[in-house]
Amino acid sequence: MGIFDKIKSTLNIKNESEKEFEKVVLNTLDEFKETGGYFYNIKVNNLNTYTQNVIIWQDKKRFRL
Amino acid sequence: MYLIKNISKYNNSDRYHNYDEQKNRINSVELAFVQQLFKAKLIVNDDDIAIIHNAVILNYNKDFAPFFSYWPYQSFFNQIQNQFKGKEISETLKTTLNSIKSDLEQPSNVYYNKDKLKLIEKIDSILFQSSNEINIVKPTLFLGEDDFSEFANKIIERLNETEKTIWYKLITKAQKASGSKPTNKYLDETKLLFKKLGADKFKAIINEWFQFVIKYKEKEKTSTTEYSGRIYTHTYYEFISAINIEAIKGFVWMCAHFHDNVTIHNIAKLAERCFRKIPNVGPASAAIGNACLYTLYKSKGLDGIGQLSRLKLRIKQSSTQALIEKYLEEAAKEQGISIYEIEDLAVDDFDLKKGERIWEFDDYKAVFKITGIGKSEINWYKPDGSQQKTMPAFVKDKFSAKLKKLKDATKQIDQMTSAQRDRIDRMLRADRKINWNNFNELYLQHGLMCFIAEKIIWNFTENNTTNTAILINKEWTNNKNEIIKPSANTMVSLWHPATASVEEIKIWRDFSIQQQIQQPLKQALEKYIY
Incomplete structure (x- = not known):
């Protein structure tokens, strides 16, 4: 598969993992709202969604994210 | 990839006309995730690197800041560098890196030059590392496209190979000079490097560079950018390019180890030059200027402190004055004395005897x-x-x-x-009182200060009695021509017409005319007394 096909397939996949990623982002957003921090300076490494979830994912999954 | 896709989609949407708070916040979280994912360790293969870059480029809105400024490319390259350190990289990756380099080299607003040049340097460094032994030093020169690079790089190129290698390492270190102060690690590592070269050789070259910057006059330049299909041209003043400013700052920090007169004097002059304002811009380079102040404060001995005390009067920006004051206070605290005493002690006598x-x-x-x-x-x-x-x-x-x-x-x-x-003129405001022994040692017996102190009218206070006198024929004489004999218990302070009666001022005025005293300060002949 050529590189552009790979990009195309990566960008067009609509599957379970996308739903999971979407959930991760929304959970992070909710978590961040509770901290009362400014939205122009978000640090996800202080939030549980990242430290207890995303950080332990395998490299491939984090790359897909 | 999911995040890059979503962020790009949002950036290409009509987000300004149809503003949605929730979408904007999601976009901020997604961008923060991308930054964090590149910062943390992430193993990627050659294809992944190409996919990431192509996804960025294919979906990028050109009306935005350049792609390398918007996306965390610095962290991305750090990942690549760490992952492939000491390993040979594949032809595929080389092709990808060269392709990113060529995308970076596309014209962009001059404002982004520093980031752009840093990233190109990073790619070159990854490519160099992969095709050379780990102990071979990559030739690194000043990167900025300005007259300083031309001047300084020529000096390096004239050196022999051994010296060149050390300078490459020093320049690499200097280019990483970020933040307001150097770390101890930075100072120690650079010290080892210039020691290998020889401190005198090092100083000779950096002083030449500092002199160049001191004498350099900012240039008016024109930059052209394209936005929404329109060409915009704007004129700006450039002193030294942003990337070279960082490198010079690094070299200024390295001088914290020195206390020789020439280097200290050059750093003080450099500070003065860098705080000089460029019309409509502000100080020519506050970053170098602040680094100079730090180095003067940290330099061995008191000469640097003496220069800080001088700069306090020369530099007008209030934030800079506050910084100088802070350094003077810290230096005084370290010595266990007051800020005024440290200023007294820091005056260089230049080996003068009675001026x-x-x-x-x-x-x-x-x-x-x-x-x-x-x-x-x-x-x-x-x-x-x-x-x-x-x-x-x-x-x-x-x-x-x-x-x-x-x-x-x-x-x-x-x-x-x-x-x-x-400085003496400021003594009134500071209500400065000096005991006689210190006054004698630091003013009257000082090769340079004696020239000024002997022509000034001083108050001599002892047992609640104050006598005002000036030195005439080596004797402290009051305005009635009577001799005053200060003792070890005498406190000396500046006499000022602002705190004297009109009668007293008139007597001093007549006395100084009669004695033909030419004062360094307007005391007896101050204009406002008439």
């Missing part, structure tokens, strides 16, 4: 003498003791280095007399 110094050139003598505030003269004497009107011809050829030192000292002393006069 004079003799320089010998074979059997000829040059007698340097302070003649006024900011003024001095040099008289030349033949071996038989008779005066010669001009400098002997052989001095220029045979003693060029010594002559340069004499000229430099002359300039510095002229500056110093003005600075010290202004």
Whole structure:
């Protein structure tokens, strides 16, 4: 598969993992709202969604994210 | 990839006209995730790297800041560098990196030049590392596209291979000079490097660079950018390119190890130059200026502190003055004395004796003498003791280095007399009182300060009695021509017409005219008393 096909397939996949990623982002957003921090300076490494979830994912999954 | 896709989609949407708070917040979280994912360790293969870059480029809205500024490319390259350190990289990755490099080299707003050049340098460094032994040093020169790079790089290129290698390492270190202060690690590592080179050789070259910057005049430049299909041209002033400013800052920090007169003086001049304002811009380079202040504060001995005290009067920006004050206070605290005492102690006497110094050139003598505030003269004497009107011809050829030192000292002393006069003038505001022994040692017996102190009217207070006097024929004399004898218990302070009665001012005015005293400060002849 050529590189552009790979990009195309990566960008067009609509599957379970996308739903999971979407959930991760929304959970992070909710978590961040509770901290009362400014939205122009978000640090996800202080939030549980990242430290207890995303950080332990395998490299491939984090790359897909 | 999911995040890059979503962020790009949002950036390409009509988000300004159809603003949605929730979408905007999601976009911010997604961007924060991308930044964090690249910061943390993430193993990627050659194809992944190409996919990431192509996804960025294919979906990028050109009306935004350049892609390398918007996306965390610096962290991305750090990942690649760490992952492939000491390993040979594949042809595929080389092709990808070269393709990213060519995308970076596309014209962009001059504002982003520093980031752009840093990233290109990073790619070159990854490519160099992969095709060379790990102990081979990559030739690194000043990256900025300015006159300083041209000047400084030529100097490096003239050196032998061993010295060049050390300079490459030093420049690499200097280019990483970020933040407001260097770390101890930075100072230690750079010290090891310039020690290998020899401190004198190192100083000779950086002082040449500093001199270049001190004398350099900012240039007016024009930049053209494209936005929404329109071409915009704007004019701006460039002093030194942003990327070279960082490198020079690094070299200034390295000088914290030195305390020689030439380097300290050059750093003080550099600070003055960098805080000089460019019209409609502000200080030429506050970053270098602040680094100079830090180095003067940290330099061994008290000469740096003396220069800080001088700069406090020369630099007008309030934030800079506050920074100088902070450094002076810290230095005083370290020595367990007051800020005024440290300023007293820090005045260099330039080996002067009663405002004079003799320089010998074979059997000829040059007698340097302070003649006024900011003024001095040099008289030349033949071996038989008779005066010669001009400098002997052989001095220029045979003693060029010594002559340069004499000229430099002359300039510095002229500056110093003005600075010290202004410092004494501030004593009233600070309500400064000095005990007699310190006054005698740091003012009257000081080779440079005595010239000023002896022509000033002082208050001598002992047992609640204050006498006001000036030095006439080596005796402290009041305005009634009576001799005052200060003792170890006497406290000395500046007499100022602002705190004296009109009667007293008139008497002092008449006394100074009668004694033909030319004062460095307007005390007796202050205009507002008339």
